[in-house]
Amino acid sequence: MSGCARAFDLLTAAALGLWLGAAAAPAVAEAPGDPSGDPSGNPSGAPGRVVSINLCTDQLAMLLAAPGQLVSVSHLALDPRSSAMAAEAAAYPVNHGQAEEVFLLAPDLVLAGTFTPRATLAMLDRLGIPVVTLAPAGSLADVREGMIAVGRALGRGAEGAAMARRFDADLAALHDDPPRRPRAALYYANGYTLGGGTLSGEILAAAGFDNIAAEAGLTGGGVLPLERLVLADPDFIVMGESYPGASRAEELLTHPALRTLMDTRAGGVFADRDWLCGTPHVLRAVAALREARRALETAP
Amino acid sequence: MNHWLIPGLVALVAALFAASLLIGPAAIGVGESLAALIRGEGEAVVLVMREIRLPRALLGVMVGASLGLAGAALQGFLRNPLAEPGLIGTSASAALGAVLALQTGFAAGFALALPAAALTGAVISVVLILLLAGPRGSSLVLILAGIAISALAGALISLVLNLSPNPFAANEIVFWMMGSLTDRSMDHVRAAAPFMLAGAAALWLTRRGLDAMTLGEDAAASMGIALTRLRLLLVIGTAALVGAATAVAGAIGFVGLVVPHILRPWVGAQPSRLLPASALGGAAMLLAADIAVRLIAPERDLKLGVLTAIVGAPLFLHLIWKTRRAGL
Amino acid sequence: MTLLSVENLTVSRAGQPVVGGIDLTVQPGEFVGLLGPNGAGKTTLLRAALGLLPFTGRSSLAALPGRERARAAAFLPQSREIAWPLSVEALVALGRVPYPGAARGLSGADREAVDRAISRMGLETFRHRPTTELSGGEQARALIARVLAQEAPLLLADEPTAGLDPAAQIATMRVFAAHAAAGGAVVASLHDLGLAVRHCTRLVLLDGGRLVADGAPAEVLTPGNLARTFGIRAHFAETGDGPVFQPLDML
Numbered sequence: 001m002s003g004c005a006r007a008f009d010l011l012t013a014a015a016l017g018l019w020l021g022a023a024a025a026p027a028v029a030e031a032p033g034d035p036s037g038d039p040s041g042n043p044s045g046a047p048g049r050v051v052s053i054n055l056c057t058d059q060l061a062m063l064l065a066a067p068g069q070l071v072s073v074s075h076l077a078l079d080p081r082s083s084a085m086a087a088e089a090a091a092y093p094v095n096h097g098q099a100e101e102v103f104l105l106a107p108d109l110v111l112a113g114t115f116t117p118r119a120t121l122a123m124l125d126r127l128g129i130p131v132v133t134l135a136p137a138g139s140l141a142d143v144r145e146g147m148i149a150v151g152r153a154l155g156r157g158a159e160g161a162a163m164a165r166r167f168d169a170d171l172a173a174l175h176d177d178p179p180r181r182p183r184a185a186l187y188y189a190n191g192y193t194l195g196g197g198t199l200s201g202e203i204l205a206a207a208g209f210d211n212i213a214a215e216a217g218l219t220g221g222g223v224l225p226l227e228r229l230v231l232a233d234p235d236f237i238v239m240g241e242s243y244p245g246a247s248r249a250e251e252l253l254t255h256p257a258l259r260t261l262m263d264t265r266a267g268g269v270f271a272d273r274d275w276l277c278g279t280p281h282v283l284r285a286v287a288a289l290r291e292a293r294r295a296l297e298t299a300p
Numbered sequence: 301m302n303h304w305l306i307p308g309l310v311a312l313v314a315a316l317f318a319a320s321l322l323i324g325p326a327a328i329g330v331g332e333s334l335a336a337l338i339r340g341e342g343e344a345v346v347l348v349m350r351e352i353r354l355p356r357a358l359l360g361v362m363v364g365a366s367l368g369l370a371g372a373a374l375q376g377f378l379r380n381p382l383a384e385p386g387l388i389g390t391s392a393s394a395a396l397g398a399v400l401a402l403q404t405g406f407a408a409g410f411a412l413a414l415p416a417a418a419l420t421g422a423v424i425s426v427v428l429i430l431l432l433a434g435p436r437g438s439s440l441v442l443i444l445a446g447i448a449i450s451a452l453a454g455a456l457i458s459l460v461l462n463l464s465p466n467p468f469a470a471n472e473i474v475f476w477m478m479g480s481l482t483d484r485s486m487d488h489v490r491a492a493a494p495f496m497l498a499g500a501a502a503l504w505l506t507r508r509g510l511d512a513m514t515l516g517e518d519a520a521a522s523m524g525i526a527l528t529r530l531r532l533l534l535v536i537g538t539a540a541l542v543g544a545a546t547a548v549a550g551a552i553g554f555v556g557l558v559v560p561h562i563l564r565p566w567v568g569a570q571p572s573r574l575l576p577a578s579a580l581g582g583a584a585m586l587l588a589a590d591i592a593v594r595l596i597a598p599e600r601d602l603k604l605g606v607l608t609a610i611v612g613a614p615l616f617l618h619l620i621w622k623t624r625r626a627g628l
Numbered sequence: 629m630t631l632l633s634v635e636n637l638t639v640s641r642a643g644q645p646v647v648g649g650i651d652l653t654v655q656p657g658e659f660v661g662l663l664g665p666n667g668a669g670k671t672t673l674l675r676a677a678l679g680l681l682p683f684t685g686r687s688s689l690a691a692l693p694g695r696e697r698a699r700a701a702a703f704l705p706q707s708r709e710i711a712w713p714l715s716v717e718a719l720v721a722l723g724r725v726p727y728p729g730a731a732r733g734l735s736g737a738d739r740e741a742v743d744r745a746i747s748r749m750g751l752e753t754f755r756h757r758p759t760t761e762l763s764g765g766e767q768a769r770a771l772i773a774r775v776l777a778q779e780a781p782l783l784l785a786d787e788p789t790a791g792l793d794p795a796a797q798i799a800t801m802r803v804f805a806a807h808a809a810a811g812g813a814v815v816a817s818l819h820d821l822g823l824a825v826r827h828c829t830r831l832v833l834l835d836g837g838r839l840v841a842d843g844a845p846a847e848v849l850t851p852g853n854l855a856r857t858f859g860i861r862a863h864f865a866e867t868g869d870g871p872v873f874q875p876l877d878m879l
Contacts, residue, residue, distance in 0.1 A: 189468050191483070223599065226483055227326035227348045245466035246402040248475055256485045257351035379711035512725045514711045515774070521680050522703035523778070524694035524726045569712035569758070 046155020047108035047130075052077075053097040053120075054113035056277035057134050059085045060150040061111055062092075063279070064159050072105055081241060084273040084281040099123035109153065137199045137278025140206065144168065146278045163280065170283050174290060176208060182235040182296055184209035185224070187258075189240070189249035193224040200275055203282060207289030209236065230257055236296060237267035238289070266296050305566050309580035313361060316587035320357040321349070323594050355486045360587040362489070363481070363549045366496050366541035368582020369575060371556020373503045376510035376571035377534050381561060382439050382619055385542045386553025389449025390425045394539075394546035395476040396453040396460075397421025403464050415495045419543030425449050426535045439623055478605030479550035481590050492544040499540030500579070502533045507572035509533075514571065552605050554612025555582050561615065585611075630655055630688070631782040631813045632677065632701070637685035639669075639676045639837075647672045647837040649685075654815060656781065659808040661824035662817040663848075664834035665858055670817035671706060673834065674784050678703055689782075698726035702778040706786040708771055713758035716770050720745050723777030745777035748803065765796040772800060776807070783807060785816040789823060801827035821849065825864070825873040833857060845871060855879055 151160015195218030679690030
């Protein structure tokens with residue numbers, strides 16, 4: 001019996017030693033957020049295997065990465081409600097943003113968002129994987145900065161800069177000077193609205209509307225009570241798509257007062273997917289809104 | 301028995317109703333509000349007054365009256381001042397019925413489907429309580445049964461909401477367990493009204509029976525009270541009131557505990573007189589809570605149950621203490 | 629006009645008869661003392677006769693619909709429950725529940741009945757006091773007043789004198805005797821054989837659910853019956869002050 005016990009002790013010690021050794025090896029970790037390292041030893045300096053775990057970096061990476069460079073995108077990219085590139089995303093293996101599965105993909109670079117859970121980022125750091133985080137775009141200027149930053153992280157700086165230039169040109173082409181800027185409200189579940197200093201706010205402005213939330217002095221996102229919305233008397237109401245299933249948050253959007261408002265004013269449901277991320281698809285949102293505004297002008 | 305009690309309560313409810321109509325996130329002058337409400341002048345203001353503020357004030361009265369009345373009736377029947385729809389798990393069960401109806405799409409089936417589902421949940425819990433509590437609802441059994449039923453219903457609500465395909469649903473358990481009248485509409489008033497009227501009618505018929513029950517079941521039966529009929533009216537009435545109230549406002553607790561307790565000395569402790577008084581008192585309490593919610597945290601959706609619990613829970617502890625000292 | 633007629637009344641619990649084959653008739657003017665050791669079935673008999681328990685056999689009371697029954701007979705249960713601190717007046721007024729004549733509240737006739745009952749039981753000074761603040765004896769009097777306010781010819785009382793002091797016991801028995809003498813009838817289950825002998829016109833003895841004896845006190849409380857039913861021997865004599873009964877010893 002003592003022989004078995006000793007063997008068991010040896011095995012345990014060996015296992016422990018292996019585990020400690022493995023943990024010790026990647027102690028040479030790249031600091032997260034430092035895109036200039038070259039841990040893969042790739043001579044061109046660009047990361048060979050890139051994994052994206054954030055909806056917005058998914059889309060930018062799909063647009064900017066070299067063939068075969070992007071190894072996996074997050075499952076959020078497959079949801080047609082929130083992703084403008086759901087069809088393209090189907091071609092990639094999907095991850096759920098968990099550090100363990102990311103590690104198993106052996107990436108040279110992970111693209112994440114600033115709202116990715118800190119525990120995940122910390123674990124990636126411990127595992128020695130370089131991470132570049134991209135903040136959500138708060139303005140159209142942020143959108144073009146994001147394109148350039150992701151391009152640089154992927155080692156595709158030229159492509160990133162080109163995309164930004166195209167974006168600037170297209171945006172300028174969409175710009176027009178309407179004789180009168182109609183007043184619009186963004187209204188989502190729970191009475192959520194967006195004011196100045198937000199991407200949605202700037203999309204609205206670029207399409208030629210004035211934002212009643214910004215009028216009321218709101219910066220960022222916030223709740224607008226239904227009463228205030230009704231009294232503000234907007235010319236146009238922008239709403240998002242509803243989700244299946246029921247929720248009280250979305251019940252607000254079918255409130256009789258809001259329905260009456262929509263009946264007497266113009267409004268529409270605009271797909272969230274073009275609004276959520278700082279990608280060139282933002283311009284589709286601007287274009288759609290601009291069409292709606294022009295319809296308003298010609299309407300009796 | 302104070303002859304000024306009912307008129308006084310009516311005046312209080314009327315005053316709070318008016319205040320509720322005039323308070324809201326949008327600053328509208330009193331004259332403008334009333335003109336919009338009554339004469340329909342001023343397009344946007346009319347919309348705010350008639351479609352947003354009026355239903356909220358009406359529901360404050362209706363939900364408060366329902367909870368007060370149901371609490372008074374339950375206490376009269378179980379002969380226990382601790383009996384209350386929230387405490388014995390009826391509100392939570394009604395909320396579960398409502399949540400299931402909403403998430404399975406049953407609620408969209410016909411106009412009154414939602415309160416009907418909540419009523420079903422409420423009936424199940426009231427029947428369970430009556431089965432568990434026995435002839436004289438002993439405090440210990442009532443509270444324990446209430447804890448068990450509330451816990452189970454709450455857990456199931458949370459489960460159903462988390463399994464919903466809608467990402468907002470998962471966060472709504474707070475509404476269902478603590479209640480709110482924000483952004484309710486006349487649709488909700490119309491859905492709840494028939495059940496509340498039916499429930500109130502059923503409980504109105506129990507008045508004599510509840511009085512007679514003061515002397516115990518045998519004495520009441522010997523005085524000609526049909527106990528089975530009384531029990532049935534109580535179950536249906538309470539379930540209809542609590543079901544309808546919960547379906548439109550979520551589970552709001554302690555109203556049915558606080559109001560009968562405060563008003564009992566004023567009606568000479570007589571159960572039949574306590575019913576109408578508790579209805580009015582409940583309406584006043586809920587209107588006051590709803591006004592406070594809008595004054596304390598106007599930009600946030602503070603839940604009604606928070607305020608009723610802040611008032612009610614200490615009172616409940618006090619009642620337990622008194623009951624314990626009386627040796628029950 | 630018989631106030632209560634019970635034929636072959638049997639109450640079973642879990643297959644065992646608790647009360648078996650009771651025949652009993654009560655006429656106006658009778659004050660019946662229902663006697664028997666603990667578990668003899670006195671309470672069960674009273675409740676079954678009222679129809680509060682399922683039974684086989686016939687009971688004239690139980691055959692009546694609810695309100696009529698309440699106007700024919702009033703019941704004073706053993707448990708002296710008073711759930712809420714009603715005033716004495718409100719408690720006594722509960723006896724008018726079977727008479728919903730007035731649109732709301734008490735009618736003139738109701739008020740008079742309540743007043744009569746309160747003065748009969750000497751509760752005038754307590755009229756507006758909450759019953760829960762009264763002593764045990766005063767509460768018992770209030771509960772009896774409720775029964776009197778019901779103005780039913782037949783009174784059924786389950787241990788009405790339990791826990792009362794001697795004066796209160798005698799006063800209660802006197803009220804019942806007066807009720808019987810005035811043309812009503814009373815059936816009261818009692819443990820105090822001495823009280824029963826001095827005030828009741830008729831005694832009914834139960835043992836093990838069976839009716840053992842029925843008649844005048846001297847016929848019922850024979851030494852044989854006392855020995856078999858109660859297991860005691862007693863002193864029973866007619867004195868200048870009326871009959872006196874005192875249990876002496878166990879056998």
